[in-house]
Amino acid sequence: MDMKKYIGKRLFWAIISLFGLSLFIFYFGRIIPGDPIEMMVGPRTPDHVIENLRQSLALDRPLYIQYFIWLRNVFQGDLGFSIVTKRSVTTDVKTYLPRTLELITYAAAFQIVGSFLLGIFAGSNINKWQDHVIRIFSYIGVSIPAFVFAIIFQLTFAYQLGWFPVTGALTSGFAHPPEVTGFLGIDALLAGQFKTFINFVHHATLPAIALAIPGTAQVARMIRSGMITIKQKEYISMAKGFGLPERTIRFKYLLRPSIIPGVTVLGMQIAMMLGNAFLVEMVFRWPGFSRHAINAMLHSDLNTIVATVMIIGIMFAIINLVVDTIVAYIDPRIRYGGRS
Amino acid sequence: MADEDNEDKKIHEEGEEVEEKVEEIVEEREESPWKDALKRRWYRFSSNPLSLVGLAITIITIFLAIFGEYIVPYPSHGGLYHNYDAKFIQPFTNWKYPLGTDSMGRDVLTRTILGFRYSIRMAVVVLSLVVPSGVVVGLVAGYHKGTWIDTLLMRISDIFIAVPPLVLALSITAMLEPEPFYAMMAVSLMWWPWYARITYNNVSSISNEEFVRSAEIMGDSKIHIMFSEILPNCTGPILTKMTLDAGWVIIIGASLSFVGLGAQPPTPDLGTMVSGGSDYLPHHWQVSIFPAMAISFIILGFNLLGDGIQDAFEESGGGS
Amino acid sequence: MAEGLLEIKDLDVGYKTYRGVTSVLYNLNLKVNRNETIGVIGESGCGKTTTMKTINQILPDNAVIKSGEVNFKGKDILNMTEKELVKLRRRNVSMIPQDPTASLNPLFKVKTQMKDVLKYSRQNSEDLDFKEETIKLFNSVALSDPERVYDSYPFQLSGGMRQRVCIAMSLAAPKDLLIADEPTTNLDVTIQDQVLRLIGEILEEMNFSAILVSQALGLVKKFVDKIYVVYGGTVIEIADTEKIFENPIHPYTKGLIESTPKLTGGGFSSGIAGQTPDYIDPPSGCRFHPRCPHHSEDCKTEKPKMREFEKNHYVACWRQ
Numbered sequence: 001m002d003m004k005k006y007i008g009k010r011l012f013w014a015i016i017s018l019f020g021l022s023l024f025i026f027y028f029g030r031i032i033p034g035d036p037i038e039m040m041v042g043p044r045t046p047d048h049v050i051e052n053l054r055q056s057l058a059l060d061r062p063l064y065i066q067y068f069i070w071l072r073n074v075f076q077g078d079l080g081f082s083i084v085t086k087r088s089v090t091t092d093v094k095t096y097l098p099r100t101l102e103l104i105t106y107a108a109a110f111q112i113v114g115s116f117l118l119g120i121f122a123g124s125n126i127n128k129w130q131d132h133v134i135r136i137f138s139y140i141g142v143s144i145p146a147f148v149f150a151i152i153f154q155l156t157f158a159y160q161l162g163w164f165p166v167t168g169a170l171t172s173g174f175a176h177p178p179e180v181t182g183f184l185g186i187d188a189l190l191a192g193q194f195k196t197f198i199n200f201v202h203h204a205t206l207p208a209i210a211l212a213i214p215g216t217a218q219v220a221r222m223i224r225s226g227m228i229t230i231k232q233k234e235y236i237s238m239a240k241g242f243g244l245p246e247r248t249i250r251f252k253y254l255l256r257p258s259i260i261p262g263v264t265v266l267g268m269q270i271a272m273m274l275g276n277a278f279l280v281e282m283v284f285r286w287p288g289f290s291r292h293a294i295n296a297m298l299h300s301d302l303n304t305i306v307a308t309v310m311i312i313g314i315m316f317a318i319i320n321l322v323v324d325t326i327v328a329y330i331d332p333r334i335r336y337g338g339r340s
Numbered sequence: 341m342a343d344e345d346n347e348d349k350k351i352h353e354e355g356e357e358v359e360e361k362v363e364e365i366v367e368e369r370e371e372s373p374w375k376d377a378l379k380r381r382w383y384r385f386s387s388n389p390l391s392l393v394g395l396a397i398t399i400i401t402i403f404l405a406i407f408g409e410y411i412v413p414y415p416s417h418g419g420l421y422h423n424y425d426a427k428f429i430q431p432f433t434n435w436k437y438p439l440g441t442d443s444m445g446r447d448v449l450t451r452t453i454l455g456f457r458y459s460i461r462m463a464v465v466v467l468s469l470v471v472p473s474g475v476v477v478g479l480v481a482g483y484h485k486g487t488w489i490d491t492l493l494m495r496i497s498d499i500f501i502a503v504p505p506l507v508l509a510l511s512i513t514a515m516l517e518p519e520p521f522y523a524m525m526a527v528s529l530m531w532w533p534w535y536a537r538i539t540y541n542n543v544s545s546i547s548n549e550e551f552v553r554s555a556e557i558m559g560d561s562k563i564h565i566m567f568s569e570i571l572p573n574c575t576g577p578i579l580t581k582m583t584l585d586a587g588w589v590i591i592i593g594a595s596l597s598f599v600g601l602g603a604q605p606p607t608p609d610l611g612t613m614v615s616g617g618s619d620y621l622p623h624h625w626q627v628s629i630f631p632a633m634a635i636s637f638i639i640l641g642f643n644l645l646g647d648g649i650q651d652a653f654e655e656s657g658g659g660s
Numbered sequence: 661m662a663e664g665l666l667e668i669k670d671l672d673v674g675y676k677t678y679r680g681v682t683s684v685l686y687n688l689n690l691k692v693n694r695n696e697t698i699g700v701i702g703e704s705g706c707g708k709t710t711t712m713k714t715i716n717q718i719l720p721d722n723a724v725i726k727s728g729e730v731n732f733k734g735k736d737i738l739n740m741t742e743k744e745l746v747k748l749r750r751r752n753v754s755m756i757p758q759d760p761t762a763s764l765n766p767l768f769k770v771k772t773q774m775k776d777v778l779k780y781s782r783q784n785s786e787d788l789d790f791k792e793e794t795i796k797l798f799n800s801v802a803l804s805d806p807e808r809v810y811d812s813y814p815f816q817l818s819g820g821m822r823q824r825v826c827i828a829m830s831l832a833a834p835k836d837l838l839i840a841d842e843p844t845t846n847l848d849v850t851i852q853d854q855v856l857r858l859i860g861e862i863l864e865e866m867n868f869s870a871i872l873v874s875q876a877l878g879l880v881k882k883f884v885d886k887i888y889v890v891y892g893g894t895v896i897e898i899a900d901t902e903k904i905f906e907n908p909i910h911p912y913t914k915g916l917i918e919s920t921p922k923l924t925g926g927g928f929s930s931g932i933a934g935q936t937p938d939y940i941d942p943p944s945g946c947r948f949h950p951r952c953p954h955h956s957e958d959c960k961t962e963k964p965k966m967r968e969f970e971k972n973h974y975v976a977c978w979r980q
Contacts, residue, residue: 159622243750275506297514
């Protein structure tokens with residue numbers, strides 16, 4: 001029950017923050033760049049057309065009313081019109097977002113498995129060669145931006161070695177599977193097109209690893225240093241003093257408190273991938289939402305930009321909520337709201 | 341009367357002497373723990389050779405950022421210079437252009453070194469805007485923990501943390517203008533809350549401590565307590581975060597340039613160069629890979645240095 | 661001659677710190693006979709905890725055992741394999757920790773931790789009803805509401821309750837030697853007396869050998885047969901409990917007795933001027949000499965040997 005209350009509180013504040021964010025981004029978008037109508041229409045549009053458009057889009061009303069109209073539309077699934085693709089932003093989202101989600105899920109899987117294995121392995125072998133190798137890897141991983149990894153991987157594993165395709169999500173010969181969920185991987189499996197699925201995964205592997213590495217390195221470092229910190233705690237030496245076997249201490253009493261900072265950061269890092277996906281998708285010409293959004297940004301497509309911020313904000317909030325739940329599950333002190 | 345005066349004077353003088361001595365002793369005592377703390381910090385910092393590597397890299401980086409234009413072989417290659425006869429020279433084949441040339445025949449080494457300045461400028465501008473403002477917000481909110489001031493300030497800062505920094509920076513820059521100035525403003529706008537957070541957390545744990553309470557009882561002003569009593573105790577975490585953030589800000593800056601929302605060609609900005617060069621992959625890899633390595637080099641330096649600073653400020657008790 | 665259970669010979673232990681390796685324990689000698697309870701007395705920072713942690717080898721990673729022997733039933737603990745040590749901890753030596761709030765893992769319920777201790781320290785524990793055994797142990801340490809404690813997380817319990825849980829853990833299996841390392845220092849004054857009385861009862865009932873560590877002589881005199889006074893990592897006076905109160909020889913022991921607080925009093929209110937020594941650069945000769953009102957030249961140059969003052973009363977001091 002305490003858990004529900006805790007999560008409920010988190011959810012409440014996440015929603016408040018998202019409203020705050022929508023207010024900020026809406027006002028910022030309406031005030032800063034100049035007249036949205038002029039940006040929408042060509043320079044030689046007759047005045048009466050502009051006036052009509054202004055009225056039909058409610059742009060002649062006070063800003064706060066415009067905000068509520070916009071908000072009402074958003075709740076009805078209408079994110080406005082994109083001046084780049086000349087269609088509804090909602091349609092664009094439906095087209096491109098699944099590709100990005102698939103890529104990020106794939107990368108998150110790499111990240112979770114990789115960071116825990118490396119972190120625990122390094123933390124269990126402090127100052128031995130395994131630890132040093134992992135530490136060097138993690139310094140490199142943290143210091144090289146994801147888009148640089150993307151370029152280096154593309155250059156070596158795609159161009160030079162030819163192990164992976166250079167760009168795209170499917171080789172041109174492959175037909176898209178019939179759309180059921182919108183997720184290419186799942187649809188391919190549903191349609192029994194196993195080869196398409198493999199081809200898709202093959203295309204996604206390099207971008208996913210490039211996306212995953214910086215976070216993997218960061219989380220592995222956190223878990224390693226968490227293990228070092230907890231090892232010095234009195235309760236670990238007491239557990240030893242009571243004669244518990246090394247195994248039980250390491251994998252039970254030491255591990256659980258050690259991974260808490262790592263798990264918290266893991267959520268942050270998965271969320272960071274939402275940002276890095278913008279660049280990695282660009283390098284690999286991945287047909288995802290982020291690459292589409294970059295295009296919109298370069299053309300000052302206001303509705304798409306606002307939609308992007310809100311969608312990513314919502315995904316970010318969901319990831320944080322999941323992480324908070326996991327951390328509260330691991331650490332009862334958070335559930336019971338008491339610390340000592 | 342005169343005697344009494346003399347007596348008074350004598351006592352007074354003696355008193356002053358004693359006071360002076362006491363002051364000397366106090367000074368000695370105050371100075372030595374300070375020096376000792378510094379020594380201890382340096383020991384903790386330097387006991388990890390990687391921290392020293394980080395310090396060295398950072399010094400080199402800052403040196404190149406300041407003096408780069410005076411030591412590069414071809415200062416004019418930073419701009420629109422072109423020499424199509426010398427374009428796409430492969431690296432390590434021509435001693436005149438050790439790292440090769442780009443599509444306009446410009447020296448990659450020169451442009452990479454010149455790029456350090458833009459990255460460092462980004463970090464310096466953003467941090468000098470973001471750290472003071474974030475710290476002040478965090479101090480004020482943390483000191484007024486539990487009041488409406490706390491709630492208001494921290495909830496506002498939450499809004500900017502509600503989206504990954506890169507996404508918000510991209511979006512805001514896109515709404516403004518794709519220029520380095522706006523990029524810096526956009527990054528700053530979404531970065532201060534992190535300093536508000538970290539200061540807030542430290543302040544709210546410190547402000548219940550004895551010395552803060554006693555300062556309150558002695559009637560010190562709030563401003564004095566916040567800045568002279570509480571703030572110095574947050575230095576460690578803030579300094580660590582600043583160093584690590586210098587790396588992060590440079591990544592974000594490079595990312596903005598990379599997608600075309602930061603510095604525009606022909607500026608020798610590292611992110612812009614990586615992006616421009618990626619069109620010539622795989623054959624003319626030098627154009628984007630060397631600037632990419634430079635970015636990583638700078639960030640590596642700040643990461644190693646930041647970890648060292650964190651070690652230096654970590655309080656770990658020895659057993660007895 | 662009583663049969664020796666534990667005998668520590670010339671033990672030197674230090675810690676690696678930023679200023680070098682300390683010398684905390686210095687020629688420490690200590691002996692516990694079967695069915696004997698000794699008290700180890702000294703200010704905090706005299707190496708008492710280090711000695712105790714050396715006995716069951718749970719020193720922190722930066723500790724360095726330089727030389728000496730710790731013989732338990734004739735076998736040197738310092739030469740034992742990890743397997744032998746685990747057996748020693750399960751079957752022979754039990755420890756009540758100094759700080760109960762830090763000695764229980766905050767993430768696991770009391771029942772989980774209790775179960776593991778029982779599982780590994782009891783023989784034939786496969787067919788044990790862990791809950792029943794735990795509740796039995798909780799009753800024996802007078803824990804009120806054992807059922808609730810059983811199903812609680814440590815942070816939901818008070819300091820006194822946590823210490824009782826720790827005591828229950830140390831009693832999980834019959835052992836040869838019980839070490840209680842300042843079991844009450846970190847507890848509220850009102851609880852200290854109760855816990856100490858509980859330990860006294862346990863010692864009386866169970867009849868095992870024990871080492872009771874304390875900062876104050878008065879606290880333990882009711883429970884121990886013999887007293888070891890420790891200063892600067894070495895034993896400076898050994899005597900039967902009554903004798904040490906009747907006739908303390910060492911100036912430090914005298915100081916300790918004079919400044920003994922009321923039975924329930926808090927920490928050690930020092931009646932001796934000065935501080936415990938710096939272990940990086942400890943005083944030469946007798947480590948107590950800088951604080952000793954009677955020190956002579958001999959004290960500065962040479963460490964005094966332990967000499968017999970009267971039967972069962974030894975002292976290490978140059979002063980006759």
